Amino acid sequence: MTNYGRYKHRLISWRVRGDERQRGVDLPAHRPTHAELFERTHHVREDTAIHRRALITGLAGAGLASPILAAEPDPLGFRPDPAFLEKAMALLKTHAAIDTHAHPGLGGSEAKTVADMREGLLAASSFAAVADRSVLRATPTGIVVDHAFAAGEAAAAYRSQIDRLHHVAADLGLPIIRTPADLDTCAGGKPPGMIVSVEGGDFLEGDASRLRAARDADDVRIITVVHYRPNELADNQTSPARFGRTAEGGLSPAGVAVVREMARLGLVIDVAHAAEGAVRAAMAETGAPLLCSHTHVKTPAYDHPRFITKETARAIAAAGGVVGSWPSGFGGVTLNDFVDRIFVLTEVVGPDHAALGTDMDANFRPTMSSYRQLPLVVSELLRRGYGEANVAGLVGGNFRRLFDTVWRSRRA
Ligand SMILES: [Zn+2]
Numbered sequence: 001m002t003n004y005g006r007y008k009h010r011l012i013s014w015r016v017r018g019d020e021r022q023r024g025v026d027l028p029a030h031r032p033t034h035a036e037l038f039e040r041t042h043h044v045r046e047d048t049a050i051h052r053r054a055l056i057t058g059l060a061g062a063g064l065a066s067p068i069l070a071a072e073p074d075p076l077g078f079r080p081d082p083a084f085l086e087k088a089m090a091l092l093k094t095h096a097a098i099d100t101h102a103h104p105g106l107g108g109s110e111a112k113t114v115a116d117m118r119e120g121l122l123a124a125s126s127f128a129a130v131a132d133r134s135v136l137r138a139t140p141t142g143i144v145v146d147h148a149f150a151a152g153e154a155a156a157a158y159r160s161q162i163d164r165l166h167h168v169a170a171d172l173g174l175p176i177i178r179t180p181a182d183l184d185t186c187a188g189g190k191p192p193g194m195i196v197s198v199e200g201g202d203f204l205e206g207d208a209s210r211l212r213a214a215r216d217a218d219d220v221r222i223i224t225v226v227h228y229r230p231n232e233l234a235d236n237q238t239s240p241a242r243f244g245r246t247a248e249g250g251l252s253p254a255g256v257a258v259v260r261e262m263a264r265l266g267l268v269i270d271v272a273h274a275a276e277g278a279v280r281a282a283m284a285e286t287g288a289p290l291l292c293s294h295t296h297v298k299t300p301a302y303d304h305p306r307f308i309t310k311e312t313a314r315a316i317a318a319a320g321g322v323v324g325s326w327p328s329g330f331g332g333v334t335l336n337d338f339v340d341r342i343f344v345l346t347e348v349v350g351p352d353h354a355a356l357g358t359d360m361d362a363n364f365r366p367t368m369s370s371y372r373q374l375p376l377v378v379s380e381l382l383r384r385g386y387g388e389a390n391v392a393g394l395v396g397g398n399f400r401r402l403f404d405t406v407w408r409s410r411r412a
């Protein structure tokens with residue numbers, strides 16, 4: 001059986017998830033206007049009809065017609081090319097694909113998402129606890145901070161989520177990624193590795209000395225400094241600035257201490273959600289390559305508070321950092337739109353500084369709704385000339401280089 005033959009079974013089992021669900025984690029700060037939505041959905045409807053016909057015809061031609069596919073709206077926006085799918089799967093079996101930011105199974109089934117990872121040949125993923133989850137609420141206009149943390153609530157929320165992640169790893173037989181070399185153990189359809197992560201430094205309650213236990217006792221390797229709650233450490237993209245000298249925000253003194261300590265401990269500093277001024281401050285204070293795990297560059301067509309300017313993206317790249325492409329509903333509607341956004345990001349930061357940051361299972365109207373779609377993304381990148389070496393960097397190599405640099409530079 002060819003790779004593509006095996007792949008058809010996965011195709012048939014795909015579903016576009018109920019993308020209307022909002023789990024209240026990464027809902028961007030505002031929804032598109034009706035005019036924007038109309039423009040997009042109208043455009044996509046025409047496009048979808050064409051591509052769905054092409055997909056069904058193409059699959060029928062290959063003896064793979066599926067009544068399920070025919071009944072489903074097309075989530076792809078392009079016609080999978082069997083030859084490039086073969087290449088994609090071969091590439092993913094030899095190059096560890098790593099998702100730099102995700103919440104596998106959040107609010108659902110970790111086992112199901114992990115099964116998707118294996119099917120989609122993802123070698124490892126961030127499993128991010130959401131530090132401020134208990135104080136956030138989704139509203140029709142975006143995420144709001146619903147109430148203040150009670151005393152000890154932030155630390156307790158961290159404890160319970162981190163403990164759960166460790167239980168999930170044990171139950172599902174997932175290796176915990178403690179060093180870059182650990183990534184070698186999980187490439188190519190083996191049980192995917194878990195990179196224990198935290199989205200939001202809220203759990204530190206402003207105390208950098210707690211980082212050491214997070215690393216040594218809890219195996220945390222990536223921390224997103226600030227999430228939706230404007231915390232003790234940094235300004236974010238979606239709230240008024242409090243730190244720094246300009247409206248672009250910055251880090252608090254506690255935030256400076258935290259990013260410096262993270263660099264000293266060899267932890268990956270994730271500046272997704274951070275205000276532009278906070279990103280620059282983190283860069284200046286640490287000299288470490290930064291991860292901005294799930295975002296897009298702002299363009300005239302796609303502008304959103306959760307995206308970053310091209311200048312900031314280039315600065316992150318120039319300092320050796322990596323920017324993760326985020327398949328959110330604010331970057332498009334179909335999987336093809338996600339591929340488009342990857343090209344746009346790569347044009348800005350260069351192929352050595354782009355990565356994947358899917359935000360899986362907590363994303364807003366995801367354009368990539370399952371890890372099973374990873375080979376398709378790769379196949380389309382290859383078909384459109386992204387190049388094998390560049391794809392290998394995008395899907396994992398670039399993040400691995402960053403992790404390696406940060407880990408080797410640790411001084412404690
Ligand atoms: Zn996020």
Ligand SMILES: [Zn+2]
Pocket residue numbers: 025026101102103128199359362
């Ligand atoms: Zn997230």
